[in-house]
Amino acid sequence: MGRLIAIYTALVLILGGGFIWLLAALLYPGEVSRPTEAMAPETVLSQVSEQAPLDLGGLEPSPLPLSMPLSCDPGVDCWPLKYVDLDPSKGRRDYQCGAMTVDGHKGVDFAISDPRRLNRNEVPVLAAATGKVVGIRDEMPDVNIRIAGKASLKGRDCGNGIRIDHGGGWVSQYCHLKRGSVAVKAGDTVVSGDRIGLVGLSGSTEFLHLHVQFEKDGKVVDPFVGLGADESACGLGKAPLWKESVLRSFRYSAPLIQASGIAAEAPDTLGVSEGKYTDPKISPDAPLLVLWTDLYGLRKGDRVSMRFTGADGAVLAETDWVQAKSQLRTFKYIGKKARQDWPKGNYRGVVQVERPSGPGKNHAVQKVDLKID
Incomplete structure (x- = not known):
């Protein structure tokens, strides 16, 4: 082939x-x-x-099967721009042993092609898995951090966000949502694929994107790697969290x-x-x-x-x-x-x-x- x-x-x-x-x-x-x-x-x-062709043969079932976290056309108007930093030291390394991350980055950033889409309310954020909403923020303005300045954040780097408890120690968090777009409240139950907000420019960000991260018992898990993987290895883990359809859509870019x-x-x-x-x-x-x-x-x-x-x-x-x-x-x-x-x-x-x-x-x-x- x-x-x-x-x-x-x-x-x-x-x-x-x-x-x-x-x-x-x-x-x-x-x-x-x-x-x-x-x-x-x-x-x-x-x-x-x-x-090169993507070989997903031999993968083990995901302990938390994750669907698309936003509604877009992968590779056309949205794509991963930063990955989880897997280097435990002061260096940086993404899951392919590349440089598509920064030191200490805890999630995956999905960039949006055109910054004007912020004002057109075009990019919905979706729940990647079923769970219970345990926290939200929805009042921060959509301003490039290079203009607003770090002092404006007051520790709220995530900006407008949503935190969801999926049970079994699994939690997901969605950051930089557009102000006024959060469509859920604490205590709500969401199902995988539900619209929960819009991609925005709030918090510590310089470009229109969604930051999403996943944790197990309080520890960050790279969704392209999963649990129990060799941290020094390059490539997908044996049991990545993303469903196969997402892995095929969001190839390493x-x-x-x-x-x-x-x-x-x-x-x-x-x-x-x-x-x-x-x-x-x-x-x-x-x-x-x-x-x-x-x-x-x-x-x-x-x-x-x-x-x-x-x-x-x-x-x-x-x-x-x-x-x-x-x-x-x-x-x-x-x-x-x-x-x-x-x-x-x-x-x-x-x-x-x-x-x-x-x-x-x-x-x-x-x-x-x-x-x-």
């Missing part, structure tokens, strides 16, 4: 003088893509990625091209997290053009290249490198200053990330096409 290729393409349609984005996903059975997101009304972004785009100014990570460059209004007299990319989970030896071409096909800027060390987030942009008005036509950015070997072996390509009229 050869490598399966998942292709995701964002298509733009013109209706009545306005733009409506249609995200089309074509995938082979059992395979999950990388995220794709239309970055502007006149931009088409597509991504192709390759992954590293290296991950979180997003890419074309802008008419030097971008920064705060602007990317807030969607500042999601709808760039680029005119022919823009002072500069840049191609930017936001990468996660690079390891030492990963190969990255960026190439930005103009309307005539000539190269405006390009770079490539071999990653020198493991890093959770790598933000990079390249570009060119204008000497005169930019020629009208199609501009293209291509970002490629290749992991030639080891856990997460993969090759991903993301293309961004922008038309200047």
Whole structure:
């Protein structure tokens, strides 16, 4: 069985003088893509990625079968961005022995593709297992922590959240929910799949996402590993908590091209997290053009290249490198200053990330096409 290729393409349609984005996903059975997101009304972004087949044979039954914790299209508009830190020291290591975590991280963060979805109330949070609600918080504002500041939290890093007791010592917790969206109260019984809130930006967070964590007798359990696993091993445990359907949907995503785009100014990570460059209004007299990319989970030896071409096909800027060390987030942009008005036509950015070997072996390509009229 050869490598399966998942292709995701964002298509733009013109209706009545306005733009409506249609995200089309074509995938082979059992395979999950990388995220794709239309970055502007006149931009088409597509991504192709390759992954080895996922073998789930021989897994033992889960002691707490977990379903999807949020309603989204895995690999298209949501994906794991951080995993549980399994390194007991000051280092960090996710379940695939990668860098997709931070020191002491206790749960799994599921990122959402477009920060504007916060205001559209589009991403429901779901109970991953049946249980009794034992605590909620629902009054904290949805503000990027880089703007609000740590002092505003007063120890409430989870933000708006829900804690559920599943019996037998098992507890789950959901964090960073949207203010006013919590749909349950303490004492309520929820069933797996019930809507309990909306993904938000409350608490200690810089981007729209859901943090969910699971505990057994007060000890954090990685849902991709389960109980009794060798903490030094790489890969899924013998009895992960997630149901098989979730494991297939949320494949290990590293290296991950979180997003890419074309802008008419030097971008920064705060602007990317807030969607500042999601709808760039680029005119022919823009002072500069840049191609930017936001990468996660690079390891030492990963190969990255960026190439930005103009309307005539000539190269405006390009770079490539071999990653020198493991890093959770790598933000990079390249570009060119204008000497005169930019020629009208199609501009293209291509970002490629290749992991030639080891856990997460993969090759991903993301293309961004922008038309200047």
